[in-house]
Amino acid sequence: MAPEPSEPPEVAPAVRPWVLHVDLDQFIAAVEILRRPELAGLPVIVGGRGDPTERAVVSTASYEARAFGVHSGMPLKLAVRKCKEAVVLAVDAPAYDAASAEVMATLKAVPGAKVQVLGWDEAFVGIETDDPWAVARSIQAAVLKRTDLHCSVGVGDSTVRAKIATDFGKPRGVFELTRENWFEVMGDRPTTALWGVGSRIAARLAGHGIETVHDLAHADESVLVDEFGPAMGPHYRRLGRGIGTTTVDDTPWVARAHGRETTYQTNLVEPEEISGALTALSEQVVEDIRREERACMRVHLKVRFAPFFTTTRIRKLAEPTFDASVIAATAFDLLTGLGDDRPIRLLGVRAEMVPPEGGYDPPRTVGRGGPPAR
């Protein structure tokens, strides 16, 4: 039994490892507004080729456009219907690559920081400090000074908590989420508030009466194992408690695969145009894997038939290859094997590459965010 202290101890804050999650505010829209200052304050939507009559979705909307109910992932046609006065711009990936590189270089220049890049506009920063808020503020200032871009920072004692904290800080703010305030902040929120729980998982959890983060944290582990398996079941319960890795992994990211996919403005029907499309996609994929000098060992075909049915097929190749015609022929063969002659809206070809010497270690979860390796 701990004695009651007569007065609170005056202790200096200890130096501890912290995880900071840095997330740029409306990144893509912000980059566009930087080079077209006259757009500041206007509703800006970036998506597709900038033509709202085409099949495309919103990549990012400015805060002004979001006020109209426009958000990422929304069909462009619907977005402009909601916000008729919006300025619609084409996606310019090279511009965002360049801006992103500046931001990440700024983060890597923070003394003692380990940086794990998660995407164009976000990264974990691991740092040992007695004042994570001061570090967060200095990062915001440094990024703004170098790139004219604003960011929000989540401060946490795990990657999961830091990542989730950021949203509460947006825009341009800092928010801290730790073991101390986790349940106070998150306990009553729906499970979808967790990084890695989407609508499908949430629905399966709800089937067991698990609706909130608190419910998940205190759920019967055997129920979760039965529903989700021995790896994912316990993982979801840990997620509900905000428990995750406490270290930031700054080893360079190694891609497992490269793929290209295209949604056709008019559906494909003729075999010749289908095989032509697969050839074009395969050639693009080969450009990417040649750059990495890692051959294709498995071909993934993705097909979206009209009106809206998507399926994938995989085939391992007898020999690793850089030959686009082999990849295209394999994809065509997989497509033929489906025996489905409905018109095609989308085709995708992905090349899974030969792993580097010694395999993938450590396994990375970039772009997924969540489940533990192993």
Place this chain on the structure above:
DNA sequence: TCTGGGGTCCTAGGACCC
């Protein structure tokens, strides 16, 4: 309303081997 394009990882079940 009508749904992009880039990724990663997990599970289940069948084939096959010892």
Place this chain on the structure above:
DNA sequence: TCTGGGGTCCTAGGACCC
């Protein structure tokens, strides 16, 4: 005739994230 138990590899499919 009835049928083990362990392991690996492969494919199909699902789910999630930015």
